[in-house]
Amino acid sequence: MTEQNTVNTQTAKAVPTLPDAQTVTAVTHWTDRLFSFRVTRPASMRFRSGEFVMIGLMGDPHPETGKVKPLLRAYSIASPAWDDELEFYSIKVQDGPLTSKLQHIKVGDEIILRPKPVGTLVHDALLPGKRIWFFSTGTGFAPFASLLREPETYENYDEVIVTHTCRDVAELEYSRKLIEDLKADEMMQELIGTENLAKIRYYPTTTREQSPKMGRITTLLEDGTVFADLGIEGINVETDRAMVCGSMGLNTDIKRILEGFGLVEGANSDPQHYVVEKAFVG
Numbered sequence: 001m002t003e004q005n006t007v008n009t010q011t012a013k014a015v016p017t018l019p020d021a022q023t024v025t026a027v028t029h030w031t032d033r034l035f036s037f038r039v040t041r042p043a044s045m046r047f048r049s050g051e052f053v054m055i056g057l058m059g060d061p062h063p064e065t066g067k068v069k070p071l072l073r074a075y076s077i078a079s080p081a082w083d084d085e086l087e088f089y090s091i092k093v094q095d096g097p098l099t100s101k102l103q104h105i106k107v108g109d110e111i112i113l114r115p116k117p118v119g120t121l122v123h124d125a126l127l128p129g130k131r132i133w134f135f136s137t138g139t140g141f142a143p144f145a146s147l148l149r150e151p152e153t154y155e156n157y158d159e160v161i162v163t164h165t166c167r168d169v170a171e172l173e174y175s176r177k178l179i180e181d182l183k184a185d186e187m188m189q190e191l192i193g194t195e196n197l198a199k200i201r202y203y204p205t206t207t208r209e210q211s212p213k214m215g216r217i218t219t220l221l222e223d224g225t226v227f228a229d230l231g232i233e234g235i236n237v238e239t240d241r242a243m244v245c246g247s248m249g250l251n252t253d254i255k256r257i258l259e260g261f262g263l264v265e266g267a268n269s270d271p272q273h274y275v276v277e278k279a280f281v282g
Contacts (some may be wrong), residue, residue, distance in 0.1 A: 003076065018058060018070075021110040025085055031170045034139065035103060036078065036089045039111060047117035048124065049150035050143045051245070052076040052277070054114040055088065057101050070112050071098045076142040076245065076277065080149040082147060086113070089142040089174060119143070120275045123152055123245045125193055125266045127273060129241035131159040135254050137216060137246030141175045144245070148182060154196035159243070161201045161230065165217045167208040178206065208254060218253040220224050221281075237262040242274035 026038040047053070056072035080236035092103040104110065121143045126132075132153065134144040141164050147153050153160060164175045182188050183197045205213045205220065213220075213229075220226045227234055235242075235258065242255045242263065257266065259272050266272030 005059065014252060016211045018110050018112050020112050020114055021098075022112065022113045024105050024107055027105060027107060030167075030174050033092050034090070034101045034174065035092060036087060036174060038079070038085045038087045041084060041086045042113070042115045044125050045115040045117070047077060047081055047221060048119075048122045049081045049146040049152070050076070050121035050123075051119035052143070053086075053117050055104075056098055056112045058112070059097070071101070072112065072114065073098050076119070076121070076140075076146070078142040078145040080146050083149075084265040085147070089139050089145065091139050104178045116154070118278060120267060121147070121245060121277045122268065122275075123147075123156060125268050125271050126241045126243075126272050127271050128156070129273075130239040131161065131241070132157045132158060133235070134160070134162045134165050134243060135246065135250070136162075136175075137245045138171065140245035140247070140250070140277070142245070144243070145175070145178055147243075148179065148200065149188065150191075150193050150273070151196075153282040154192055154199055158199060159201065160199045161203060161226065163205070163217045163226070165205045165207060165246075167206060169206055169211050172204045172206070172211075176202070202228065212274045216250075218250065218257060221254075233261070235261040237273060240273070243277075244274065245277040251278075 022039040024037055024039050027035065029035045035219060052074050052237065054072045055075050056070050058068050059071045061068050075088045075121065077086055078089045090102060091099060093099040136144055144162060162179065164172060166172050179200060179202050188198065203226065205215055205217055207216055242258055244251055255276060263273035266275050
């Protein structure tokens with residue numbers, strides 16, 4: 001069950017009081033652990049789909065000095081580069097310095113947003129290929145929510161395979177709904193093309209709650225289940241490219257698996273066969 005609030009930013013803009021303040025325009029609570037929200041976008045801000053920025057709130061006053069410092073964390077931008085607003089997807093950590101506060105934001109509230117995007121999950125960091133893999137766990141799906149709505153993704157690749165692994169079925173709802181809505185949305189069909197949206201192959205798995213496909217994506221890659229399910233012979237260095245965003249465990253294991261197929265890790269300054277988002281937390 002989701003709860004969503006929206007606001008017309010033309011009529012309900014708050015006066016910025018925080019440094020680099022942006023106004024919350026929508027909040028959706030997906031589960032008791034996951035939520036997404038949208039905020040206004042600085043007019044001068046430019047970014048590449050897949051990048052992240054630092055966002056946050058002001059912390060509590062220091063007990064002795066009374067000084068207040070900002071609490072900032074790296075968050076992948078879930079909206080595409082062409083969107084008028086910025087979207088983020090977050091976990092809720094009850095004792096987390098930032099998310100314990102951030103999870104309570106409402107439409108009209110303000111957050112701090114440092115408008116200096118960076119990151120490795122961008123098309124520029126990959127050599128040309130025919131098939132792109134998006135590997136994610138939990139809220140690591142966020143940058144792929146951006147890239148799936150980016151026309152360049154479909155211009156660059158003939159096939160887009162999206163894997164998303166979570167503990168429970170409800171935690172897959174954000175990615176499931178986004179892809180379902182993406183394929184059904186008339187504006188996106190016109191922007192990206194129905195034939196291009198048909199390139200998406202969604203492969204969700206759970207590790208705890210029973211679902212149609214159980215198991216960690218790393219296990220399913222190693223035993224060949226993914227390839228059998230998708231009718232693919234395997235990962236080929238000549239045609240396959242990959243982006244990885246998830247827990248440290250996933251990142252390490254996927255790196256090992258991809259390199260076993262001969263893929264080399266790339267960067268903005270050295271495009272190669274796959275990239276990993278090292279700043280992801282959550």
